[in-house]
Amino acid sequence: MPEQTYLDAIRSGLEEEMRRDPAVYIFGEDVALGGPFGVTKGLAEMFGANRTVNTPISEATVMGLAIGTATAGLRPVIEIMFIDFITLAMDQLINHAAKLHYMSGGQLKIPLTVRVQCGISGAMGAHHSQSLESWLAHVPGLKVVMPANPADAKGLLKSAIRDDNPVVFIEHRALYWTKGEVPANEQSVALGKAARLREGKDLTIVALSSMVAPAMTAAQELAAEGISVEVIDPRTISPLDIDTIVNSVKKTGRMIVTHEAVEHGGIGAEIVSRVQQEAFYFLDSPIIRVAAPFAPVPAGPTLEKLFLPNHERIVAACRGAVAAS
Amino acid sequence: MAIKKENSKDVIELLRRMWLIRAFEEKVSALYAERQIVGLLHLGIGQEAVAVGALSLLRADDLVYGGHRSHGHAIAKGADVNKLMAEIAGRASGYCGGRGGSMHIVAKECGFITATGVVGGTIPLALGAAFAAKERKKGQLTVVFFGDGAGQSGPFHESLNIASLWQLPVIFVCENNGYAEFTPLSAHTKIERLAQHAKTYGIPADTVDGNDLFAVRATMRKAVDQCRAGKGPIFVECLTHRMRGHYEGDPAKYRELSQLAEWKKKDPIARVAGALKRQKALTDKELAKMASEAQALAERAAQFALASPWPQADAVADQVYAVANT
Numbered sequence: 017m018p019e020q021t022y023l024d025a026i027r028s029g030l031e032e033e034m035r036r037d038p039a040v041y042i043f044g045e046d047v048a049l050g051g052p053f054g055v056t057k058g059l060a061e062m063f064g065a066n067r068t069v070n071t072p073i074s075e076a077t078v079m080g081l082a083i084g085t086a087t088a089g090l091r092p093v094i095e096i097m098f099i100d101f102i103t104l105a106m107d108q109l110i111n112h113a114a115k116l117h118y119m120s121g122g123q124l125k126i127p128l129t130v131r132v133q134c135g136i137s138g139a140m141g142a143h144h145s146q147s148l149e150s151w152l153a154h155v156p157g158l159k160v161v162m163p164a165n166p167a168d169a170k171g172l173l174k175s176a177i178r179d180d181n182p183v184v185f186i187e188h189r190a191l192y193w194t195k196g197e198v199p200a201n202e203q204s205v206a207l208g209k210a211a212r213l214r215e216g217k218d219l220t221i222v223a224l225s226s227m228v229a230p231a232m233t234a235a236q237e238l239a240a241e242g243i244s245v246e247v248i249d250p251r252t253i254s255p256l257d258i259d260t261i262v263n264s265v266k267k268t269g270r271m272i273v274t275h276e277a278v279e280h281g282g283i284g285a286e287i288v289s290r291v292q293q294e295a296f297y298f299l300d301s302p303i304i305r306v307a308a309p310f311a312p313v314p315a316g317p318t319l320e321k322l323f324l325p326n327h328e329r330i331v332a333a334c335r336g337a338v339a340a341s
Numbered sequence: 342m343a344i345k346k347e348n349s350k351d352v353i354e355l356l357r358r359m360w361l362i363r364a365f366e367e368k369v370s371a372l373y374a375e376r377q378i379v380g381l382l383h384l385g386i387g388q389e390a391v392a393v394g395a396l397s398l399l400r401a402d403d404l405v406y407g408g409h410r411s412h413g414h415a416i417a418k419g420a421d422v423n424k425l426m427a428e429i430a431g432r433a434s435g436y437c438g439g440r441g442g443s444m445h446i447v448a449k450e451c452g453f454i455t456a457t458g459v460v461g462g463t464i465p466l467a468l469g470a471a472f473a474a475k476e477r478k479k480g481q482l483t484v485v486f487f488g489d490g491a492g493q494s495g496p497f498h499e500s501l502n503i504a505s506l507w508q509l510p511v512i513f514v515c516e517n518n519g520y521a522e523f524t525p526l527s528a529h530t531k532i533e534r535l536a537q538h539a540k541t542y543g544i545p546a547d548t549v550d551g552n553d554l555f556a557v558r559a560t561m562r563k564a565v566d567q568c569r570a571g572k573g574p575i576f577v578e579c580l581t582h583r584m585r586g587h588y589e590g591d592p593a594k595y596r597e598l599s600q601l602a603e604w605k606k607k608d609p610i611a612r613v614a615g616a617l618k619r620q621k622a623l624t625d626k627e628l629a630k631m632a633s634e635a636q637a638l639a640e641r642a643a644q645f646a647l648a649s650p651w652p653q654a655d656a657v658a659d660q661v662y663a664v665a666n667t
Contacts, residue, residue: 041476066476071503072499072502072503074496074502076465076495076496076499077464077465077468077495077496077500077503078465078503079465080462080463080464080465080466080468080469080500081465081466081468081469081503082469083465083466083469084406084465084467084470084471084472084473085469085470085473086469087454087455087466087469087470088404088454088469088470088472088474089473090469090472090473090476092469107459107462107496108462108465108466111458111459111462112457112459112466115445116447116455117660117661117662117663118440118661119440119441119445119447120436120440120441120445120447120449120455121435121436121438121439121441121447121660122438122660122663123436123437123447123449124447124455125663156658156661157661157662159662179665180663180664180665181662181663
């Protein structure tokens with residue numbers, strides 16, 4: 017299989033879907049120029065500026081506009097440059113996109129893909145570094161996807177664009193330049209299916225997005241200590257493939273959940289709740305979350321590093337879980 | 342008020358539609374008072390000339406977006422009053438199966454795409470529909486209704502900017518009824534006429550007497566022609582007044598009784614009826630018959646709604662997501 021960066025995989029997913037379906041349109045700030053990271057580079061030249069549409073910095077209205085095109089038969093993809101700015105578009109996304117199918121008794125469908133990038137990289141501070149996925153996963157009617165590698169990024173994006181519902185597709189900026197094998201053909205990856213990245217018998221780590229790589233590193237380190245770790249990437253947090261997680265925990269009896277978002281009220285809490293309900297008698301130790309502190313993201317590089325959960329913290333949590341039972 | 346260039350046969354049909362809206366909303370109000378309908382209801386009694394005048398010139402495939410006070414817009418676009426009443430009453434036979442209610446009417450079959458509970462919430466949606474229509478190149482128009490209260494919101498201004506920038510085929514119809522919820526426009530902005538905002542963004546705009554059906558029609562005729570010819574967006578501000586409170590149950594103490602009496606003299610239905618009578622197109626008896634026919638249709642809609650079953654219990658969390666190929 018050919019290697020691609022996460023960023024190129026997303027770009028080729030967009031290109032393939034625009035070629036496949038003339039109803040796919042892209043809207044966003046600077047998208048015709050490629051955007052700040054080059055994800056949409058070349059698409060305006062390939063498909064025309066009418067299908068790769070530069071918009072003013074008017075997130076609330078552009079989100080509504082994209083939803084409106086969906087109510088009138090298009091399959092829009094909107095790029096919100098940083099997830100922090102999705103706050104400006106929340107009325108349209110939450111009150112309109114997420115609810116129109118239900119509120120209309122099924123008369124309307126909103127096949128909208130919202131591409132955003134999130135997370136910490138490059139000391140950009142509290143307005144360009146957040147992880148807000150748990151807000152979005154709390155809203156009925158939205159699907160929320162967080163790919164952790166290039167193949168999933170491309171395959172899940174294709175599924176998101178083909179889905180008849182609003183899907184928030186959350187890319188992680190720090191992953192853009194990471195490489196991985198990506199199938200060259202038109203393969204899509206189903207939404208709502210977790211991936212088991214490593215098999216183990218002593219403990220399950222559920223890791224999201226940027227935390228998948230540190231979780232894999234931690235699993236490798238722990239293997240040297242004789243702790244066998246299973247790693248699961250949910251990939252989609254709404255709908256959440258809880259069965260894959262529960263089945264893993266029933267086997268291992270221990271679980272760590274890790275994400276870059278702040279711990280309090282994060283999606284980890286939902287995962288923990290579901291696991292304790294469905295696998296309570298299989299648990300050998302309390303479930304531990306490894307996530308960010310309950311604070312805005314600091315801008316300075318030293319503080320930012322302290323804020324970010326890492327593989328050392330995952331290793332420590334795993335050792336603690338094993339020692340507790 | 343003069344009929345001028347209008348054909349009196351057409352005007353009779355328009356009056357019939359205005360009466361239907363009035364009778365329908367009066368019935369909604371009565372059912373609410375009897376607690377046969379519950380919920381948050383915003384009636385547009387007194388504003389019928391805007392809905393009927395603006396939408397009477399559209400094609401069936403033109404798309405309409407409303408606001409929270411949009412029963413009249415849906416009826417003017419051709420919505421079935423039985424299914425509309427059933428929706429407001431929360432019944433399974435309603436347009437949205439009882440999930441939308443008064444503020445979230447969707448009647449896709451007749452091109453009334455959606456209303457919204459958020460002030461100004463459909464303005465950006467209408468831009469999107471207009472964008473799609475422009476790409477399809479079939480001359481479809483989009484009309485969006487909103488009130489003066491939306492004129493101080495961010496998306497209103499962003500939308501005017503983008504509609505103008507991209508020359509989208511959208512007609513903005515502002516129902517300036519002078520009140521944003523309980524507060525007069527003058528307490529929210531120094532801008533007296535919302536049409537001024539449109540002009541700032543380079544959009545042609547007119548302000549008309551929204552209680553004059555013929556004035557609304559004349560302005561809309563010009564707007565529809567220009568917009569369909571690909572000349573970009575148009576803004577039509579209609580000065581009107583809601584004869585009820587902001588919502589049913591609102592005592593509307595913020596409004597002077599003298600002001601209400603003044604507006605009653607400008608009742609849009611009475612004005613059209615008067616014009617037809619002066620033309621000797623209709624007699625008093627025929628006008629009274631028209632009113633009672635509208636009331637009978639509203640009554641029948643109420644009976645249909647109240648006799649309809651409530652939604653099944655499993656509908657509470659059904660259709661949250663669209664399933665492929667359905």
